[in-house]
Amino acid sequence: MFRYFIYLAYDGTNYHGWQVQPNGTSVQETLTRALITFLRDDAIEVTGAGRTDAGVHARLMVAHFDIEWMLDCDVVTDKLNRLLPPDIAVYQVRRVVQDAHARFDATYRTYKYYITTCKDPFIRHYAWRVFQPLDFEKMNEAAQVLFDYTDFTSFSKLHTDVKTNNCRIMQAHWDQAGPYEWVFTIQADRFLRNMVRAIVGTLVEVGRGKLTVEGFRKVIEDKNRCSAGTSVPGNALFLVDIGYPEDLFLNV
Incomplete structure (x- = not known):
């Protein structure tokens, strides 16, 4: 074979x-x-x-x-x-x-989530429009908290068949992609079901002022999906990269 x-x-x-x-x-x-x-x-x-x-x-x-x-x-x-x-x-x-x-054998996976703060007919299928101002500086501060943990049960879909909810976060940051566009990049060795959309939804709660950075930390420590924010829509989420060891590939 x-x-x-x-x-x-x-x-x-x-x-x-x-x-x-x-x-x-x-x-x-x-x-x-x-x-x-x-x-x-x-x-x-x-x-x-x-x-x-x-x-x-x-x-x-x-x-x-x-x-x-x-x-x-x-x-x-x-x-x-x-x-x-x-x-x-x-x-x-x-x-x-x-x-x-x-x-x-994948060593990492990278996802990007796109948010737009204005109506745009050309990206409406690929970005989530938000209607309230968001504090992206605070959202970035909260995103850095992810590096302090490995158990992300709070961001996992319930009743999945995985043996562990541990993941190692390698990147997590918000960047401005245009006058009204922001993108969240997150990279980890593995992801749980619904994990990225739940993280983004909870970070948006921070950006809206409904959750503090310490509150975001507590959400993770609770290890309870009900503590986290609502999952954001899937149409703005992209899997963008997957890494593998080079010795897997045959030059034939």
């Missing part, structure tokens, strides 16, 4: 998230169907680096699959892009060592 990583991007608007769903179209299902059609192998299974919720986008997602013969990666990339709908694009296909795993 030969194992390959697929690097792809997608607009999540029309999908019920990455993972195969019983009652809706998913990105994983659509990609798998394209691979089966091109390679004529019904046994192909696609494993992603993680899950994105309904409506969430990916500027970069990574997935792996196995096949019994060696492939021309450039040809696979081209053929998949011809078969896939316009809202999914494959950047490249790379052969990796047989035990490489798109999810478990």
